[in-house]
Amino acid sequence: MIQLKNVNKVYEDGFHALKNINLTFEEGKLNVLIGPSGCGKTTTMKLLNRLIDYTDGELTIDGKLISDINPIELRRQMGYVIQSIGLFPHMTIYDNVATVPKLLKWDKQKISQKVEELLKMVDLDPDTYRERYPHELSGGQQQRIGVIRALAAEPKIILMDEPFSALDPISREQLQDELVRLQKEINKTIIFVTHDMDEAIKIADQIILMRDGEVVQKGSPHELLTNPINQFVEDFIGEDRLRQARGLPPMTAFVDEDYPSVKVTESLDAAINVMVEKKKDQMPIVDADDKYLGILSLYDAVKNRDSEIKNLVDETVIAYRESAEVEKFVASKETIAPIVREDMSFIGVLDQDQLLEVLHEQVDQKSGVMS
């Protein structure tokens, strides 16, 4: 577990890059640092492998003060992947991946096995790629090598600074998927910097949103999406993603308040007249206090003209509270959704045409994203 307590970073030129950062990176979790350019993501990350030293506060790894750990040893126990990939161009893929194990003086056999295993893990055939040079690989393949180079010495912690942002969208998506899969398999603590919210939502266990050297909000993707704490977070997440995350609006958005209803005390003929006039085959029935009782169907009413409303009301058709989620109705097999207030007083009926329209819109949006 990595913990930052009241960490500040002031650069030599006096720039206050990090202000009272308090963060915990849990073991085995994928943590994403996100925020606009210049907000201090890279600075925060580089504190963790001592490429940058903090000015004050406390930074511990498994309870041990980071300043007490030798930086060279620290880095060898931490994977490091950067946007520019930084493969050694004069070394073969094998030598690139084997760099840290060699620095750690593992024996040849063990290194060779490890490299082979890692190449297979990212779907690169060892026999084909081992002896190639970085420039003989595509950008996506190169960054796969960048990632497995970071994994080679089996570090518990992996730092990744915008590792996929220079790649084409297809490679990026693939590598994101692979990372999520890898994370499940090998269960490392990953600190991942990005400025891409879609990427963050897709891969993160914890998202840490920063601005101007401060942490604005941290939490699971779901928490940020459903409960952004201020306008900045909302803006950064973006209207579209928020709407999608919220899903469908609540019932109240679709109430048709003009939908007719009839009091149970009225005559059946009166009820039939209203239904015919308004062209409805089902109608909510309310009591004297306007509380919802059930549904009268035109079919039943016409068939039992001599009866009274109260005998024909179908009480099994339940009403929805106005705050209920529309999903509930969509998931049910009901054909009509009466909507009531908390005290069961009748408001109206769910407007299914309107609901259908919104559903269509969402389907279009989703397929639009995918194409």
Add this chain to the structure above:
Amino acid sequence: MMEFITELLQYMSDNSAELIALTVEHIVMVLQAMGLALLVGVPLGILAAKVERLAPVILSLVNILQLIPSLAMLAILLIYFGLGNETVVIGLFFYSLLPIVRNTYVGIKEVDPGVSEAGIGIGMTPFQLLAKVQFPLSIPFLMAGLRVAFVIAVAVATIAPYIGGGGLGKEIVGGINGQNDIRLIAGAVPAALLALMADFILGIVEKTTKRRFRSVS
């Protein structure tokens, strides 16, 4: 003209043993100077690249050395080291320093910062970074510097006889002094060929290392 060429060839074949010996002597002087220049110049170049404060000092120093006219340089060296091939070698060494120091410096400075950052980030010590990454990546630049130094040295070495040295200069200077064009040319042609050959061969070496060490996409 034809007559001149036949005479020249006649002279060269008559004196082939002597000419070959001089050529070998010439090459040996140049190689010794190159060896020294690499031995001193590469560390100086690395030092300049690593300690930014020292860079201007080192670079202007080797620059000044290069600016001293060759005869003047050899005359000064003569005062300290006396007559002989050693003095020539030291002079050639001074001339070769600039391209080697400068190119080593540039080569190391030119290493992609992302590559260096990756090296540091995965836990290389500064020395390991230099030895395993930065120096190998600077080799194509160094080769280009070596090529320039070599060609300069082959040319400058022809004035060796003025300070008691040997090599192909002996024929050239002897030819000038004795107003013997044949002798002069018999020394100049191998010297020129030597320079061209060195340029050609080191050019290939440079290209090969470039492919091998700088093959970034």
